[in-house]
Amino acid sequence: MMKKTLLLCFIHGFKGGEDTFGAKSEFAQHLAALLSVALPKIDVRAVTYPRYETRGDLHECVSRFRDWLLERVIDIEVANGTPSPTVDPSVHTILIGHSMGGIVAAETVIALANEQPIRHGGDSDPEPGHRDDGEEGGGRERGGLNGMMFPYIQGVLAFDTPYLGIAPGVVAHGAENHYNNAAAAMTQLSALSTVIWGSGSKDQPPSSGKQPLAALPAPESDKTKNDKPNAPKGGGWGWGKMAVLAGAAGAVAASGAAAYINREQITTGWSWVSSHLEFVGCLARGEELKDRVRTMARLNQELDIGFANLYTRLGRAAAPKQISMVGTILGSQRTFCNLPSKISAGVWKEAINDAATDETGAHMTMFEAKNNPGYARLSEDARDLITAWSKNEWYETSTRGDLE
Numbered sequence: 001m002m003k004k005t006l007l008l009c010f011i012h013g014f015k016g017g018e019d020t021f022g023a024k025s026e027f028a029q030h031l032a033a034l035l036s037v038a039l040p041k042i043d044v045r046a047v048t049y050p051r052y053e054t055r056g057d058l059h060e061c062v063s064r065f066r067d068w069l070l071e072r073v074i075d076i077e078v079a080n081g082t083p084s085p086t087v088d089p090s091v092h093t094i095l096i097g098h099s100m101g102g103i104v105a106a107e108t109v110i111a112l113a114n115e116q117p118i119r120h121g122g123d124s125d126p127e128p129g130h131r132d133d134g135e136e137g138g139g140r141e142r143g144g145l146n147g148m149m150f151p152y153i154q155g156v157l158a159f160d161t162p163y164l165g166i167a168p169g170v171v172a173h174g175a176e177n178h179y180n181n182a183a184a185a186m187t188q189l190s191a192l193s194t195v196i197w198g199s200g201s202k203d204q205p206p207s208s209g210k211q212p213l214a215a216l217p218a219p220e221s222d223k224t225k226n227d228k229p230n231a232p233k234g235g236g237w238g239w240g241k242m243a244v245l246a247g248a249a250g251a252v253a254a255s256g257a258a259a260y261i262n263r264e265q266i267t268t269g270w271s272w273v274s275s276h277l278e279f280v281g282c283l284a285r286g287e288e289l290k291d292r293v294r295t296m297a298r299l300n301q302e303l304d305i306g307f308a309n310l311y312t313r314l315g316r317a318a319a320p321k322q323i324s325m326v327g328t329i330l331g332s333q334r335t336f337c338n339l340p341s342k343i344s345a346g347v348w349k350e351a352i353n354d355a356a357t358d359e360t361g362a363h364m365t366m367f368e369a370k371n372n373p374g375y376a377r378l379s380e381d382a383r384d385l386i387t388a389w390s391k392n393e394w395y396e397t398s399t400r401g402d403l404e
Contacts, residue, residue: 003080004042004398005091006154006390008032009049009069013099013161014280017051020098020367027367027379028096034383039390041398047072049101058282062107069093069108073151085150092154092394094306094386099363100280102161102309106296109156112149113299147303155306155389156296157382160363163293163309163345164338165283170359290343297344306389307346310381311337312362315354315374336363347385351378 010028012020021027025048032046049065073093077085085091095105282288299305314334336359340348354373356362365371366378 002082002090002398004394005076005080006035006039006042006044006386007073007076007091007093008035008044008046008386009072009093009095010046011049011065011095011097011101011104012051013097013101016098016101018048020101021048022367026369031096031379031382031386034379035386038383038387039395041395042390045076058103058107062104062111065104066108066111069151086148089150089152091151092390093151094155094157094389095153096157096159096382097161098159098366099161102156102158102163103282103292105156105158106161106163106292106307109149109153109299109305110292110295112151112153113145113147113303113305115146115149145299145302153305155308155386157306157385158309159366159378159382160312160336160351161309162283162337164289164340165286167335167338167359169334170336293340293345294343297346300346301344304389304392306385308385309337309346309348310351310378311335311339311348312356312359312366313350313352314356314359314362315352317353317355317357334359336360349381351381 008028008031010021010025012018018025022029025046028046028048032044036044049068052061052064073089073091074085076091077089080090082088082090095108097103097105296305296307300307312335318334335350351366352374353362353365353371355371356365362372367375369375372378
């Protein structure tokens with residue numbers, strides 16, 4: 001028997017950093033400690049992917065992350081003295097992503113699982129019986145999956161990752177809470193429309209205001225926007241057009257709509273976010289989002305790769321004092337993420353925050369014990385999921401004696 005290591009790799013979201021999981025990675029270390037008790041036969045380590053530039057092509061970001069992860073895993077395999085790390089690895093990795101970090105994690109394991117190993121005898125034909133039709137049980141991959149991936153990914157655990165997009169209420173509730181009367185709403189929304197649809201000033205200088213930290217829903221780029229047959233063309237403001245606004249300008253409003261609520265700050269926010277649309281633009285492509293989730297569900301079913309999303313839901317602090325129009329239309333369950341309804345999507349478990357008053361606040365304080373009364377429960381749910389994924393033959397072939 002050889003020494004075994006479970007590597008917990010934490011990945012921050014859009015404009016986040018190493019402090020996403022605590023100023024000194026307290027959540028990461030806390031979860032590693034819980035798992036060390038739950039999985040006594042193996043060594044549990046936690047590493048946090050350093051702050052990365054959340055702009056440009058998503059797949060380039062994934063490629064850079066894979067290179068970084070590969071180096072870390074090889075270092076551990078060498079230290080463990082593993083004879084054949086690609087055939088019988090001593091290191092299994094759990095990718096743990098917050099917000100957009102969960103999409104980076106999913107894209108990483110999908111890429112690894114679709115890399116075909118070299119076959120003896122020159123037989124590289126895909127295994128029969130697999131399809132690439134994008135239907136339920138399908139996904140983007142072609143042919144058979146590679147169960148001998150390296151590094152070996154045991155599971156993807158996401159924290160509030162909008163795999164199916166950001167919930168409309170993130171914007172709608174924030175707008176309703178901020179505006180107390182129709183006149184104020186009309187004034188502000190009219191100002192925002194000039195920024196989004198091109199009738200505002202083009203010469204307004206940027207400001208040095210604070211930047212949003214969490215993953216944002218993105219409006220389409222100019223290339224895709226021109227292909228939209230139902231683009232807004234002006235006219236009166238009703239709930240229908242506010243819904244369009246929520247989709248088109250979500251990048252400005254998410255991470256706290258109040259932070260960019262006046263015209264100058266909105267313009268600054270829009271200018272800043274525009275430079276990052278290529279990275280977060282995947283949140284605006286619905287079929288791509290569903291295809292990614294279907295593919296992860298297939299990896300779970302065929303390769304036993306764990307897949308779960310612990311998503312935030314507002315609790316007592318956000319209880320409405322009166323029935324609102326937004327609540328009537330969108331329902332009372334206030335979450336940051338759109339939730340799956342008809343597609344196979346792995347495990348989705350709510351993480352209730354009874355202190356947060358809005359969705360983005362809950363999203364950004366998941367890992368702060370002082371601002372999230374559900375911190376302990378969140379940690380325990382994460383521990384239980386990873387423990388269930390890791391207790392397998394690989395785990396049983398390691399003993400605590402090998403670690404001492």
